[in-house]
Amino acid sequence: MSRTPPAAPPPATPWAGHDRPPAVPTPPRSTPPAAPTPPTPSRCAPPALRTLLAVVLFAAGTVLTGCESGHGTLVVGVRPGRPGLVDRVPAGGYAGFEIEIAGYVARRLGYRDDQVRYVDLGQRTGTGSPLDLTMGALVATGRDPAGVPVSGPYLVSGQDILSGADDLSIRRLRDLTQKRVCTGSPGPLVARFGVAWQRAFLITSTVEDCVRMLATRRVHAVTDDAAVLAGLAAASPGGFRLVGHTFTRDKYGIALREDSGDLRTRVDDALRAMFEDGTWRRAVIDHLGSLAAKYTSPPTLERYAKTRSPQ
Numbered sequence: 093m094s095r096t097p098p099a100a101p102p103p104a105t106p107w108a109g110h111d112r113p114p115a116v117p118t119p120p121r122s123t124p125p126a127a128p129t130p131p132t133p134s135r136c137a138p139p140a141l142r143t144l145l146a147v148v149l150f151a152a153g154t155v156l157t158g159c160e161s162g163h164g165t166l167v168v169g170v171r172p173g174r175p176g177l178v179d180r181v182p183a184g185g186y187a188g189f190e191i192e193i194a195g196y197v198a199r200r201l202g203y204r205d206d207q208v209r210y211v212d213l214g215q216r217t218g219t220g221s222p223l224d225l226t227m228g229a230l231v232a233t234g235r236d237p238a239g240v241p242v243s244g245p246y247l248v249s250g251q252d253i254l255s256g257a258d259d260l261s262i263r264r265l266r267d268l269t270q271k272r273v274c275t276g277s278p279g280p281l282v283a284r285f286g287v288a289w290q291r292a293f294l295i296t297s298t299v300e301d302c303v304r305m306l307a308t309r310r311v312h313a314v315t316d317d318a319a320v321l322a323g324l325a326a327a328s329p330g331g332f333r334l335v336g337h338t339f340t341r342d343k344y345g346i347a348l349r350e351d352s353g354d355l356r357t358r359v360d361d362a363l364r365a366m367f368e369d370g371t372w373r374r375a376v377i378d379h380l381g382s383l384a385a386k387y388t389s390p391p392t393l394e395r396y397a398k399t400r401s402p403q
Contacts, residue, residue, distance in 0.1 A: 133392075156205045160320060168194045169213045169226040173300055174316075176323025176379050177228065186210050189319065190227040190344075193246050193363075196371055197225070200359040201360035225359070229347035231394065234347065241352060243359035244345025246372070248391045249383075250338030251280055252318035255323065256306065257333045262313055263340045268293075271312035274302035280340050281315065299324070307331065317342065319380050326381035334382060343391070360393055 163339045170178045170186060178188040191210070211223065231245045255262045262268065265284065274295040275281060282290050295302070295311060302314040303324055314321070318338055325332045346363075348355055366372045367390035377384045 112317065129319040141339055161239075164207070165221075166198050166201070166208045167186050167211055167221045167224050168198070168208060169211050169216065169223040170194070171213050171228050173214075173229075173298060174320040174323070176319045177317070179323075187379075188323075189375050192371075192375040192379065193346075193366070194225065194227055194403040196366045197359055197362040198273070200365060201358060223347075224349065224352075224355075226347035229345050231345040235296040240350055241348045241356045243348065243356050243363060244347040244393065245343035245391050246363055246366075247319065247387075248341065248348070249318050249344065250342055251315050251340040252321050252333050252338050253278060254303070254306065254314040254316070254321040255312065255335060256309070257330055259312065259333070260334055264337045265336070268313055272310070273313050273315060274311045275315040276302065277316065284339075303332075319383060322381045322383045323379070343394075345394075363393060366390075 106245055109374045137286060143394060170190060172178045172180050172186055174188070176188060177395060178186055178190045178352065181187045194210075199205070209221075211221070213226070229242050230380075231242055253262060253265070253268070262271065268281070269285065269289070270293075272293050272295070273281065274297055276297065276299050278290065278296050285293075294339075295305070297305075299314065299316045299320055302311065302316070305311045306314050313335075318334070318336075321332075322402050325334045348359070373388075376387045380387060
């Protein structure tokens with residue numbers, strides 16, 4: 093009986109001995125590099141950029157005092173207690189013709205109203221912030237080596253006389269010869285009437301004290317700037333009379349620091365704009381009372397003025 097030969101084994105396969113073919117290894121997926129974390133922005137620009145910004149802003153007429161402070165603060169010196177020009181208001185702060193002038197100039201220089209700080213010159217100490225502008229400086233023409241730069245004038249006025257409303261005996265300066273007078277500026281009166289008259293008739297004090305003495309008839313007259321006396325007369329209708337006889341000629345300007353650079357030109361330009369757009373005239377009407385009829389046009393600016401002894 094013949095034997096059937098065994099069947100030939102199936103051909104070998106690569107996965108022989110396994111239920112299913114082994115997994116083909118997958119090459120690792122490349123992960124893209126993480127994007128660099130952006131640097132946390134600093135509150136200020138790099139030094140080189142800040143320098144460039146300072147140059148650009150200065151050319152535009154601004155002052156860079158820090159990357160976040162903008163223009164910073166403009167410090168303005170004023171002399172309150174002069175109604176019409178500068179006086180304190182009950183709510184705080186100051187009001188008057190010179191405050192209108194200072195505020196307009198500050199805005200033209202690029203400052204907001206809340207960036208202007210007014211300093212009472214009578215209470216100023218040597219440790220305070222340096223003044224950028226000083227209002228009420230008496231302007232002298234020419235170049236005074238002892239003076240400081242000044243823009244203006246923004247007002248030309250003079251010493252006048254205030255009497256009681258019912259006292260018609262005082263009409264001009266010579267009528268004060270036998271009168272008791274109170275003043276804060278004795279120089280012109282002493283020059284006119286002499287030292288003997290000064291000892292007999294003159295009291296030197298602040299304008300506020302002088303007006304109180306006039307109200308109680310301790311003196312016959314008060315002399316001071318016409319704008320101040322007009323403001324006092326307007327504040328007490330029927331109480332006082334502005335004589336309307338000026339015996340000095342004073343030009344009021346804005347004093348600057350010696351290191352102010354081109355600020356004087358820029359302040360002059362601001363004053364000129366105020367003169368031309370009608371703001372100056374409106375300020376005169378609002379604050380100088382009866383003198384509005386006298387000051388119908390602004391004064392002529394004196395480009396190279398100097399100031400006498402600002403306080």
